[in-house]
Amino acid sequence: MTQRQRLGYLGPVGTYSEEAAQRYAQWQQGEPIDLVPFSTIAGCLEALAIAQLDLALVPSENSVEGSVNSTLDSLWRLDKLHIQYAFDLPILHAFVAQTPRLEEIRTVYSHPQALGQCQRWLQHMLPHAQQCPVASTADGLQYVAQSATVGAIASVRAAQLHQLPIVATNIQDLADNCTRFWVVSRQQGNGWPTTSSTHTSIAFSLKANQPGALLKVLQLFSDRQINLSRIESRPSKRALGDYLFFVDLEVNGQPAIVAECLEALTAVTDVLKIFGSYQFLPLGAS
Amino acid sequence: MTQRQRLGYLGPVGTYSEEAAQRYAQWQQGEPIDLVPFSTIAGCLEALAIAQLDLALVPSENSVEGSVNSTLDSLWRLDKLHIQYAFDLPILHAFVAQTPRLEEIRTVYSHPQALGQCQRWLQHMLPHAQQCPVASTADGLQYVAQSATVGAIASVRAAQLHQLPIVATNIQDLADNCTRFWVVSRQQGNGWPTTSSTHTSIAFSLKANQPGALLKVLQLFSDRQINLSRIESRPSKRALGDYLFFVDLEVNGQPAIVAECLEALTAVTDVLKIFGSYQFLPLGAS
Numbered sequence: 001m002t003q004r005q006r007l008g009y010l011g012p013v014g015t016y017s018e019e020a021a022q023r024y025a026q027w028q029q030g031e032p033i034d035l036v037p038f039s040t041i042a043g044c045l046e047a048l049a050i051a052q053l054d055l056a057l058v059p060s061e062n063s064v065e066g067s068v069n070s071t072l073d074s075l076w077r078l079d080k081l082h083i084q085y086a087f088d089l090p091i092l093h094a095f096v097a098q099t100p101r102l103e104e105i106r107t108v109y110s111h112p113q114a115l116g117q118c119q120r121w122l123q124h125m126l127p128h129a130q131q132c133p134v135a136s137t138a139d140g141l142q143y144v145a146q147s148a149t150v151g152a153i154a155s156v157r158a159a160q161l162h163q164l165p166i167v168a169t170n171i172q173d174l175a176d177n178c179t180r181f182w183v184v185s186r187q188q189g190n191g192w193p194t195t196s197s198t199h200t201s202i203a204f205s206l207k208a209n210q211p212g213a214l215l216k217v218l219q220l221f222s223d224r225q226i227n228l229s230r231i232e233s234r235p236s237k238r239a240l241g242d243y244l245f246f247v248d249l250e251v252n253g254q255p256a257i258v259a260e261c262l263e264a265l266t267a268v269t270d271v272l273k274i275f276g277s278y279q280f281l282p283l284g285a286s
Numbered sequence: 287m288t289q290r291q292r293l294g295y296l297g298p299v300g301t302y303s304e305e306a307a308q309r310y311a312q313w314q315q316g317e318p319i320d321l322v323p324f325s326t327i328a329g330c331l332e333a334l335a336i337a338q339l340d341l342a343l344v345p346s347e348n349s350v351e352g353s354v355n356s357t358l359d360s361l362w363r364l365d366k367l368h369i370q371y372a373f374d375l376p377i378l379h380a381f382v383a384q385t386p387r388l389e390e391i392r393t394v395y396s397h398p399q400a401l402g403q404c405q406r407w408l409q410h411m412l413p414h415a416q417q418c419p420v421a422s423t424a425d426g427l428q429y430v431a432q433s434a435t436v437g438a439i440a441s442v443r444a445a446q447l448h449q450l451p452i453v454a455t456n457i458q459d460l461a462d463n464c465t466r467f468w469v470v471s472r473q474q475g476n477g478w479p480t481t482s483s484t485h486t487s488i489a490f491s492l493k494a495n496q497p498g499a500l501l502k503v504l505q506l507f508s509d510r511q512i513n514l515s516r517i518e519s520r521p522s523k524r525a526l527g528d529y530l531f532f533v534d535l536e537v538n539g540q541p542a543i544v545a546e547c548l549e550a551l552t553a554v555t556d557v558l559k560i561f562g563s564y565q566f567l568p569l570g571a572s
Contacts, residue, residue, distance in 0.1 A: 039416070040417075042405070061521075062521070063521055063523070066355065066519075066520050066521045069352065069402075070402075112398060112419060116355075116356075119328070130325070130421075131326075131421070132420070132421065133398065133419040133420065133421065134418070134419065135416075135417070135418065135419065173523070174523055212504075212508040214504060214514075214517065215501070215504045215505065215507075215508045218498075218500060218501045218504060219501065221501075222498040222501045228500075230519075230529075231500065231519050231529070232519050233352075233516075233517050233518050233519065234352050235347075235348070235349055235352045237349070237459070237460055243516075243517070
């Protein structure tokens, strides 16, 4: 008997993460997968690190709101995880409320990223409503059920699951708003790219806060014509002005060149962590 | 009769931003200043851009949670504002609740940045409590007044203003947790450094998403021995993988060199915005 795989995601049911998890499970047709909701991204990745899960599906970056800090910080801290796959999910937000009369709406609940992705619509259509961040887009819908002066931003699917009226669709500021998700497992091997890898994600700190320290690192990529599809700085949590850098490299059919570059990087970085090499799955199109 | 200056900040009364605004107003002893609370950073900077305010005081970066995205995004978008001063405020968080018995606490309310800055304490002391983000640290205190099973993370001063019991102090993960604030005014001049400037803040987009584009920019700084005290990437909001870069330069007594570098930058960037040159005020020590 095959043991069922356990895949953790940021719940509850009705979040975009759950939609992404469903798509990944459908793609893995052969193997049965149990989807396990978590209330935080950090909690989900920690459960994976101590083998309570086989896989975790976490958001890494949104086209409007940028990197998902808790994913990057957890991968740096936990040190035992590797990215296996990536895919982009289109994020189409709907406005959900009991009444279609927007002038009666006093408060709008949603996840901070979703509120950020709909700022122009909110400022234009609901300039006087208070914006209240909650832990997930699905959580915001609970408030809609309780009061006629409350609205929420969530997916069409989540509104349908909660049997709540959809007042407007596609309210996100950017037409092609999408979120990149990573499928993460426990570490296997060194995370260096193979012939099937399209990207390698790494993070590093620099040896000293000196002019040109980051330049030396970028020079290594440039010398080898390696393109960066993301570069992101985050505070090292030691002091203001001290940073970690998170970089996604394009492998571009040359895994040996990227592997050689990763070796060269150890000489010009302080701590270097390989988050894994992976390919993009075509799961985004609906 | 002198007209009173109007300084906007992220309210309500009792936030760290209000504490920073109070310190700035005390430092500006001579001139009377009215402090005007706003419910969002974007709203505060927009009011300044259309001359409803004379100054805005906004958080720019925290030593644990990193850049304040809405400040960076608003400065890029509004295009008419200049940073006048900067200073660092120590951020010492307290846990506020009606009961000292932590095992009775079910929910903890605070601003997402404050929750992020106390993750280790929360995971150790309140592992089963739900963490609820709210719009400001002061807002979270309202829930404490309403229920004995609720806690909030806020400043000692805010707890005292609301006459609520302080259960624990200094619960932030990093002992020297601090937030950098910027005092912003409408644009005057070109924002280039003068002999009194210690820092210049800029933002830019690159001409194409090609290997080495960022490298060329960093090479300009390195050639001139200009140190970067911050480098931050944010999505351009056009597509995944397309970035803006926010950089703080140390002027280091050489304003002419930095000014010449800013001119050279126009050739290697797509859009370049000068957020202003300024000095640090010694307002941080209590």
